[in-house]
Amino acid sequence: MAKIVxxxxxxxxxxxxxxxxxxxxDIRMPEMDGIQATKHIxxxxxxxxxxxxxxxxxFSNYHDRF
Known part of the structure; x- marks a missing residue:
């Protein structure tokens, strides 16, 4: 099953x-970014x-690299 949010x-x-x-x-999402959402999950x-x-x-730039 797939779900899109x-x-x-x-x-x-x-x-x-x-x-x-x-x-x-997605790293950049409204209300809570992907990093925060991942940690919470x-x-x-x-x-x-x-x-x-x-x-x-x-969208990414140099500072998003890790």
Whole structure:
């Protein structure tokens, strides 16, 4: 099953509502960025299977490299 959301908060809600194997997480989203959403998902999946979260973005600059 695939699910598309628009905001970081929606991503967190979706990930905590259902187990996903892989999440493609946009780094720049409204309400909560992808880094914050990823941290929140991983911290709150303690008793569940943790998904693989792959960071993506359509816009990046030199400071986004890590």
């Amino acid at each position: 628009v905001t970081g908060l929606q991503a967190v809600d979706a990930a905590l509502e259902k187990d996903f194997d892989i999440i493609f997480m 991983l911290l709150n999946c303690a008793n569940r299977k943790k998904p693989y979260i792959i960071a993506i973005t359509a």
